[in-house]
Amino acid sequence: MPLVVLCGRPGSGKSRRAAELRAALGGPERQAHVVAEAEGGRAALRAEVERLLSRRDVVIVDAGNEVRSIRYELYCAARQAGTARCLLHCTGGPGGPDGPPFEAPDPRNRWDRPLFTVHGEEPLPLAAIRAALFESAPPPPHRATRSQPLQSSGFLHHLDRVTQEVVAAVMAAQRSGAQPGEVVRVPGVAEGLVLNRSVSMAELSRLRRQFISYTKMQPSDENLPQLASMFLQYLSRSIQ
Numbered sequence: 001m002p003l004v005v006l007c008g009r010p011g012s013g014k015s016r017r018a019a020e021l022r023a024a025l026g027g028p029e030r031q032a033h034v035v036a037e038a039e040g041g042r043a044a045l046r047a048e049v050e051r052l053l054s055r056r057d058v059v060i061v062d063a064g065n066e067v068r069s070i071r072y073e074l075y076c077a078a079r080q081a082g083t084a085r086c087l088l089h090c091t092g093g094p095g096g097p098d099g100p101p102f103e104a105p106d107p108r109n110r111w112d113r114p115l116f117t118v119h120g121e122e123p124l125p126l127a128a129i130r131a132a133l134f135e136s137a138p139p140p141p142h143r144a145t146r147s148q149p150l151q152s153s154g155f156l157h158h159l160d161r162v163t164q165e166v167v168a169a170v171m172a173a174q175r176s177g178a179q180p181g182e183v184v185r186v187p188g189v190a191e192g193l194v195l196n197r198s199v200s201m202a203e204l205s206r207l208r209r210q211f212i213s214y215t216k217m218q219p220s221d222e223n224l225p226q227l228a229s230m231f232l233q234y235l236s237r238s239i240q
Contacts, residue, residue, distance in 0.1 A: 002058050002059070002083055002084045002085060002086070002133035002134070003049070003053060003058075003059050003061070003074065003077070003078045003081075003083060003084075003085040003086075004021055004025075004058065004059070004060045004061065004085070004086055004087075004088060004129070004133070005061045005065055005071060005074050005075075005085065005086070005087045005088070006018055006060070006061060006062055006063065006065065006087075006088045006089075006090060007063075007064065007065035007066065007071065007087060007088070007089055007090070007105060008064065008089060008090035008091065008092070008093060008102075009064070009066075009092070009093030009094070009102050010064065010093055010094070010100075011092070011093040011094050012090040012091060012092045012093035013090050013092065013093075013118075014062055014063070014064070014090050015036070015062055017088060017090055017118065017124065018034050018036075018060050018062035019034075020124055021058075021060050021088075021124070021129075022034055022060060024124070024126050025058045025060075025129075025130070025133070026058065030056050030057050030058060031056075031057040031058070032057065032058040032059075032060060033052050033057055033058065033059050033060065034060045034062050035048050035049050035052065035059060035060070035061050035062065035063075036062040036063065037062070037063040037064070041237065041238070042070060042073075042237045042238055043238060045061070045063060046073055046074070046077065049061060049074060049077055050077050050081075053077065053078070053081040053083060054081075058133070061074060064100060064102075066100050066101060066102045066103060067101065067102075067103050067233045067236075067237070068103050068105075068106075068109065068111065068112070068226075068230065068233070069230040069231075069233040069234045069237070070233075070237065071087065071105065071111050071112060072111040072214070072215075072230065073214050073234075074111075075110065075111035076111075076214045076215075084132065084133050084134070084136050084137075085133075086113075086114045086115070086116060086129060086132045086133060087105055087111075087112055087113065087114070087115050087116070088116050088117075088118065088124075088129070089104070089105050089115060089116070089117045089118070090118055091117060091118070091119045091120075092119065092120060114132045116128060116129060116132075158227065159212060159215055159227055160212070162227045162228045162231065163208045163211060163212060163227070163231050164208075165186065165187075165228070166186050166189075166208075166228055166231050166232060166235070167201075167204045167205070167208055169184065169185070169186040169187070170184050170193065170195070170199065170204060170235070171201060171204065173185075174195075174198060174199070178195070180195060180196055180197055180198070181194065181195075181196070182194070182195070186228060186232065188228070189228045189229055189232065190229070191229050191232050191233070192232070193232045193235055193236055194236065195239065196239070197239070199239055203239075204235075207234065207235060207238050207239070208231075210238075211230075211231050211234045215227070215230070
């Protein structure tokens with residue numbers, strides 16, 4: 001059944017809101033599962049969400065989901081399962097230079113809507129959340145894979161080329177003596193990648209295949225300018 005994705009900075013009250021949602025959305029007719037960040041990182045979180053997604057129960061993701069690439073992956077998982085979803089942004093939290101980067105959700109992005117925002121102690125908009133989850137028609141599974149052939153072909157070609165360029169840049173930086181903690185730059189991309197350890201070509205290729213498998217579920221020209229940045233963010237969260 002539906003997927004509720006929480007996002008926000010540490011200390012913004014996400015776990016409290018997840019508990020409220022679990023109490024409000026669960027009941028005799030359906031269970032409400034809370035999936036929290038745990039050991040195993042992003043990949044383990046995504047796998048647990050995919051395991052629990054069903055046509056009956058509610059899945060609530062109690063995690064920071066700080067960057068748009070993570071939220072995009074969860075969006076794709078819901079699309080693949082053919083279930084409704086929404087995003088709840090919990091504002092506030094101390095933040096700070098040592099905290100993880102946070103990319104605020106933007107309702108102009110498909111993966112960030114429908115978007116609900118709560119500030120401080122204000123009550124959850126439960127009526128609107130229920131309407132988004134239970135009264136809207138969920139998208140059919142794999143609908144995105146039936147995009148117009150020309151658009152999909154061009155999108156996938158660009159996706160393949162961009163991810164190859166990012167992998168090549170990372171390997172070239174390591175061959176040039178980049179040390180753990182240094183920023184790896186990709187030509188034409190403002191964001192960099194900080195590697196905490198060396199990474200092999202085999203691992204980069206595996207992560208590239210995973211990123212492509214999720215991203216090609218939603219082939220759209222809207223995403224073209226962001227693909228390299230999204231892949232760098234995916235690598236940053238996946239290489240621990």
